[in-house]
Amino acid sequence: MTELTYHAQIFPGTRQELIDRISQQLRPKRFQHVLRVEQTALELAEPNHVDLERASIAGLVHDYAKQRPDADFIAAIKDYQLNPELLHYGNAIWHGVVGAELIKRELHIYDEDILNAVRHHTTGAVYMTPLEQVVYMADYIEPARDFPGVDEARAITAKNLGAGVAFQAQHTLQYLIANGLPVYPKSLETYNAWVPRYQHHQ
Numbered sequence: 001m002t003e004l005t006y007h008a009q010i011f012p013g014t015r016q017e018l019i020d021r022i023s024q025q026l027r028p029k030r031f032q033h034v035l036r037v038e039q040t041a042l043e044l045a046e047p048n049h050v051d052l053e054r055a056s057i058a059g060l061v062h063d064y065a066k067q068r069p070d071a072d073f074i075a076a077i078k079d080y081q082l083n084p085e086l087l088h089y090g091n092a093i094w095h096g097v098v099g100a101e102l103i104k105r106e107l108h109i110y111d112e113d114i115l116n117a118v119r120h121h122t123t124g125a126v127y128m129t130p131l132e133q134v135v136y137m138a139d140y141i142e143p144a145r146d147f148p149g150v151d152e153a154r155a156i157t158a159k160n161l162g163a164g165v166a167f168q169a170q171h172t173l174q175y176l177i178a179n180g181l182p183v184y185p186k187s188l189e190t191y192n193a194w195v196p197r198y199q200h201h202q
């Protein structure tokens with residue numbers, strides 16, 4: 001377990017202070033998931049030349065807003081003049097896109113790479129920085145994840161981070177369609193941007 005010391009003033013406090021703020025927002029099970037995502041993000045960060053402090057912070061905050069009531073998100077969409085189309089979706093989308101705005105205002109984290117990693121962690125995006133890719137994949141393959149194909153996802157991601165992103169984009173879309181669930185347009189854009197490009201890696 002890596003316990004990083006923060007130096008860069010990306011979050012105005014220590015790692016422990018950030019953890020305390022997050023643990024106040026989440027039930028224990030979700031909080032434990034967040035700690036595992038942080039550790040997985042750190043493991044993926046090193047070989048991919050991603051800043052470890054950003055990987056730690058982004059991993060820790062990615063689900064910060066997951067357990068907020070719908071009313072908080074609806075108020076934030078209006079107050080911060082986010083795309084009103086967002087009102088048609090729900091917690092699954094809001095906790096990333098709208099959650100980033102709550103993180104900015106409440107935790108005073110203004111690093112756009114971290115905020116975009118939170119915004120894009122459920123849907124992916126056409127353009128994702130290495131940090132965004134690390135968080136997207138860490139959330140998918142953290143050690144407690146258990147779904148058919150997770151070991152393949154871990155192996156592919158260890159070899160090539162972008163191929164991992166493509167694997168997740170393809171399998172998420174397959175899952176949504178197979179179960180008759182709505183597809184957020186951004187998930188489809190992610191599929192088109194990443195999956196054909198990485199076919200030769202599968």
Ligand SMILES: [Fe+2]
Nearest residue numbers: 062063121122
């Ligand atoms: Fe999430």
Ligand SMILES: [Fe+2]
Nearest residue numbers: 037062063139
């Ligand atoms: Fe998560």
